[in-house]
Amino acid sequence: MPHSLTTNRMMNDNRSGLFAQLSSPRLLLFLILVLALGLRLYKSSIHGLYLDEKFTLINTAGVALEGFNQHDVFFTPGKTYFTPKEFWKEKHLYDYIRSIMQTDIGNSPSHYALLWVWVELFGNSDLSIRMPSILFSTLIVGLVFMMVKRYLRSEPLALLCAFLAAIEPFFIAYSHMARNYCMTIFLTMLGSYLFLRILDRREEGKQPIGLYVAYGLSFALATLGHYLSVTIFMCHGLYLILYNRNLKTYIGLGLSTIGGAVSLVIPWFVFGGGKYTFQTLAYQAKLYGGLAYTNPYNNGFNIILPATISNVTKKSIPLWADLMLFTNGLSSETLAFRNMIIALAFGCIAVFIVHQFGRGRSVPVWVSVVIPVLLVAGFALYTILSARLIVTAALPLFYYLLYQSFKSYKNRSDRRFLFLLALMTVFPTLFIIGIAFRNDHTYGLMQRYSGFSFPYAVILGGLTIRQVFRQPTYLRVTLVAVLLLQSVYLVDLLYRIYEDQAPKYTYYGRYRIANPYNTAADRIKQLYAPGDTVLYPSARTAPRDEIENTYTRHSIIDAQYTNLYLPKDATYYQRMDTTQTDRIILVKGKSGQRITIFNFEGTKYRY
Template identity: 55%
Template sequence: MNFRQPGFLSTSRSTLLILSIILLVAFGLRVYQLDAHGIFLDEKFTLVCTQGVVQEGANQRDVFFTPGKTYFTPAEFWKPKTLADYNEAIIRSDISNSPAYTGLLALWIDLFGIHDYSTRFLSVLFSMGVVLLTYLLAVRYTGSERVGLFSAALAATEPFFVAYAHVARSYSMTIFVSLLSTYLFLRILDRRSTGNAHWSLYVGYGLTYALTILGHSLGAMVFVAHGLYLLFYVREFKTYLALGSTWLLATLVLLVPWFTIGGGKYIFMTMAYQAQFYRNLAYTNPTNNGFGYMLPGTIPNVLKMAMPVIADLFWLTNGLTIDALGRRNTLLGLFIGMIALAIVWRYRRAVTVPGWVPVAVPVLLAGVLLMATIKSGQQVVLAALPLFGYLLYQTVRSYRITDQRRFIVLLIMLLITPTLFLLIMALKNDHTYGITQRYTSFSFPYAIILLGMMLDQLLRMPRFLQLTLGAIVLVQGYYILALDKRILDDVAPKYTQFFKPRIKNPYITAATSIREQYSPGDTVLYPAIRLHPADEIEKTYWPFSIKDAQLTNLYLPKDASYYQRMDTTQSDRIWLVKGKTGKRVLIFDFKGQTYRY
């Protein structure tokens, strides 16, 4: 894929200005309200792992569970950790997941602290990198700065990217690294076609391959797509040997140690356990199980759960599901859309289009708004999908250079492979729990580039189609920005997990209050909830949870000697007991699970 158009990589001032504005918008969406909402369950797992702490104390027995030991202090909690501590933390607290991100975040925290803004800002940087790299990939392999700008604008506002830039988890990092691996993969193929593939490209590709999988094991599907592309389009043994050796060396040096000696060896055991656990829930308690809605893994159920995930993968179809619009509206919209497509198809090659056609097409689509029972406006987006299918057809036809068409095939492979794997695993494991946006997230940049190519092609279509479909893109853009607003307000459950916005991190609030009010001789009392471990990995040395104490101590001074103990008589409140008077000062009330997330 080596495009040689004159001035291909030149960037005009106007393009740089527009790209700068897009990046500023992307940055604003990603830092706004960054620390307004407290850490949720998965972030808690990440943060304790970065400090080598096992949640519920399996590697802190001497701190919390020594017989006869009444108190513990922040200094004891923060005692130096060994490599074995970090390994055990990631095994027990985060099912051996994301060691690359956890290690990087640990270094980041050492530099910038553990407060919510700083820990999440690393995800912001990776998310910004995704926007910029999407632009670069689109420009280089379509030959169009306009496609790059469209792609960057879509990436800047993509709800998944916005949401997970606000989360201290591995997804933003893994999407960026996997996207970078695709860029390096294509650059290697470019250079090999000219006999000038520098060794640094292979080193970079091998590192991004390993970091992707060590960021999230499902990232391996990106490289399955790379391998399929090689088999389809590359007929050179030297290329097979070079890239195969890169994969093999990176696997042996970086992956095998983690999956054989490190915590990664427990991933497959955990996955097998979870497959059986979720299967049982799917058959016995599919709705009110505490883990989310899941169904037995039959073909109809798998397709039912997959449709909204596939729809949300594409910026243009985000939110378009039968559940959201209703069966009647869906059938009505698609029927009218097919009529509009038939009209456009009939006159696609006509030298002169009859005057009624530019009127009929937008009127048909607008008519859906009058006939549909749900007045959300998105039903007109659904009705336009057949026309966007036609636009995709014209987009593919417009790219006549062989390498450009192969790039489109690679985009489609990278779109399909992760989702197809999830569907196969759902059928194999007989439950639908894993069919979720997070696990298809590696495909988002490629869906965005494909849509960017379509929007570029739209500007070459007849004027009435430009105006009609352009207006519909604006309608969808309104709903995307409204969704981004709900994400930033923490009331978009599909992206934030919450219907009601979280308060600021209660553990930081509690730690700040303790620092301000503690005097020598005082004692901090933490609530103790009774534990119900699901397996041996979750089992600890005590029947009560110490999680609230651990998470609060993450934000206390590392050398502090505050006396602290667990209070098994209650499960909601952190108290400060004044040493001289015995007076209790309420530090924080979790109100059950209200502020524990």
């Protein structure tokens, strides 16, 4: 063989080998995980802590908000000042329990326990306390891949679903929050994976003791991370009732769940802060229910409406829409309910035509023209001209393809797995809708409470998108164009999340500056000299129940939050200033000069 031919063949072989390495599932998964981690790390410490995150930080330190366990630090009779060293005095178990009761209704002890260890190791900077959320959010991506690969037996589909999980705005936004959501979503998904593995092993006639223990532990830790996580485990129980008749499986899963409850969950409700939960929930139901009828709009919480069918439907539309990337952002509030109905009607006509005439190898030319026309035909009737209505009109087609994807699985176990996915996608939202009707107000209809559904919704979205690429050319091109249009909105949403301008995801519509309390603490450390005094603003308090009713009638939270960032052994002289409510002031000892360390300007920088 000529030398040139041999050389060319060797070069081609090397290129083929390189291409195979670049396209290997392991490498692609690694790149997706790197992408996921990068999207979650980006700007993760730029914006200051919002209210609930400050609660997280103070609970992790065992400090009761407004000083229930600090009577001897603030406003102590005969004592004119306090120091960081006194603030950081040793805390005991009840201090942590009381803190969680006061600021989190006895919720999330497992998250606080994890974060306490984390802070001891890595400190309490904004990035540090958000890092567990970042890591759990990234692990969700890997777990999505594992579940799809194992139970739908398709690596390309598993990679697609992992990619969708990597760019899911909900996961990215909540990875930037030092709260329990990413941890509990991961734990519930881990519980789902363990549940399926247990069923696999039981079909093999084995009794997987280790899996049972892990499942019980995931149930307990998830429940103690967020109480609504039980909605996913309820789906497991319903699935068992419908599809499993093996008594040993019931006994094993029952004992593992009871074991987790008895060892961790029940003790928390009997001896820990959980005993306060039901009392608070009853109080909140009464409070929000009253506001829904007396002051639904300017009540200091949110828009709270009576739980009529109309109100609940309109409030829950965004919850359902945001579960899928191809429906994310669709809302009757921005598009008008009438316009959405018109768009969906045209979409249903499109589904009928596709089902009757638009499948198979030979598709009439008129069908390939009519389908895209139907997606834009509503603009002759809409009262709002928004390109999102094209996406709305395409929804029936997407869900039709999801149905077709389900039908393509003939194996009984595959169909049962798909049923479980669908159940775990819809049940958490149905559950909070049921609670809304029970309590007669819409306050709890929030995206974060349906967040346990997102991993499974991502998988259903991956099935739908894969099905799009299996369609005849006319339909594939049309729906890919719709997906590209929707991707523009998703990129814009991610930009607004990073810029702190997506209130549904970040809870704020304006840009948050860097943590003002950390900034104030840094200035105090720089400027303080022996003999100086730090003054903290102290407004009058208005406790709403006995848990909030502490020993003082003036707020000390600005002092508490700032001291969290001061050295634990420092002896800076500090006092509460009840004559003003906005400024942290450093009074120089010799000259009496007053230096404004930070001005909160009312609620502007208190978030």
